[in-house]
Amino acid sequence: MAIKLAIQNLSKLYPTGEGVQNIDFHVEEGELVTLLGPSGCGKTTVLRSVGGFIDPTGGAIKVSDQDVHHLPPEKRPSAMVFQSYNLWPHMTVFDNLAFSLKLKKVKKIEIQQRVEEVLTLVHLQGMEKKYPSELSGGQQQRIALARALLLEPEVLLLDEPFSALDAKLRHELREELRDIQSKRNLTMLFVTHDQEEALSISDKIVVMNNGHIEQIAPPQDIYNTPASLFVAQFIGRMNFIKGQAVNNTIQIGDITLTMDDLYTGEVTLGVRPEDIHVADKSSVRIEARVDKMMMLGHFAEITLHTLIGSLKMFVDRQQLEQFELNSTISIKLVNFIVFKENGEVLSNRRMNVNEMV
């Protein structure tokens, strides 16, 4: 696939000393790439640099191999959907949509036809005469998306377009966005701080933290093999257990685990709640007391008290009956990640039960 958007060693330093550095990634044609990270990590800064609303301090931005650095926003081949206040309240939906076409001096009949077409695409047929204030938040964002689509951008930029909407609507619009993307073969750069949103819609996620990139990978890989302690903490749920590594063993309390790598020093063990299983009789196991049980829909969260600390464990809804409050059970860690003191990953592996000594 051809690379549509390439961001090369981009940096932006604000006078306050904040900003982003070493931003380097690309978006292929027809791909949806998400910039994910906590508030203030620099996602918007990167996106607005692509749109032309921020002048970067260094680096290059190329759309279809063309450097767009010198172009003002109105000349860039990108289109942007903002978090809110997208629409112009003094214009009807039709005029909002037709604005760019009128500037391009497109013929009246064609404008009419294309507005109608794009309204159908976003499921808002017949809304031409309404004013933005007469639309719901979700409808307004749909119109904003439609307006961006009419620009026929090479890259569509979206800055938390759904974050002001309620959860159900957010889900709906996410799916619609995916539909539209596949219909139109859109190339998109999507900003969100919502990890669930990023995991569900992205082809590739760029995880950002404090102005730099932590990891670039498909959602599955981000979840299964986080590249750093930060990514592990930020995405999904994870138990963290402090331990001491000596050569190829890790000592946690009086439990000893083995690993493939050699390392000596303080380590943190990361275990996903779904990677804690009930141990069968034969295997090496950890004693645990059931402290709390919480239904979370199709699964339940169980809080365990163990000698190595408090652990969260996910079980299926049906299995919940097998657990009793304050009873003692045996558990095993099916999968864990070992992080060094500086947050880097040391080892990332699926355990064999017998390896737990």
Next chain:
Amino acid sequence: MWYFRTVGKRKIIEFIFLCIFMVFFFGPLLNLLLLAFAGEWQYPDILPKVWSLDWWSFVLQDESLVRSMWLSFFIAAIVTLISLIICIPAAYAFARIQFPLRRLFLFSFLLTNAFPKMGLYVAIAVLFYQMNLMNTFTGIILIHIINTLMFMTWIPSAAFENVHKSQEEAARDAGASPMRVFWHITLPMAKPGIIVASVFTFLSSLNEAEGTFLVGVPNYQTMPVIMYSIIADYPSTAGAVFSVILTLPTLILLLAARRFVGADVFANGFKMK
């Protein structure tokens, strides 16, 4: 208008206030109106005994009075126009550019209206003497503009602040140059506020008497200036006729502005930020 559609149940409270306002505002006005058409009217009577248009024909036939009316409207129009040209860019700058002295600037506008007017005018008059601006048209325009600068900057500035940056950026993104964005997006969105400010400017210029009197006599006698001599020299009916003529444009413009922009804009216009 799109502004109307956003107004909710506030309308009811607004209506109550309107009623109170009507009594206070239209009560005296009604009295004035009756007086203007009265031939003979003695105290305990509710209505005049004899109706008459005598003073109307007197006022409308007196050449100097008619000239003063035209002069007033002409000055008000020029003042409004010039204030618009000066203040709209300034208002936009205040709304968009976050320079540190912003609040101080806005405050200083307020200050010019806080001092006793006459003191300020006398100080200005001294300056005008040195610059040969006394008894000139330019002088009058200048002294009127000093008065109108405040709301002509403040109200549109609040209106511009209500135009979000992303709304302007969305227009840039859609292919409009900065000038086009201002013309097609920012200005129309701020239009209600600008209209309100223009109406205020026009009316305050129309009713300005002290400054005009000080700078303009004897050559430039506007309606409010002449009003003094009419009240002094003629019966109160003549004054009433003249007052009605002076009040009429105020009423018409305010009602038109209200119809056009809706009440919440008036409120927005005075939001102190």
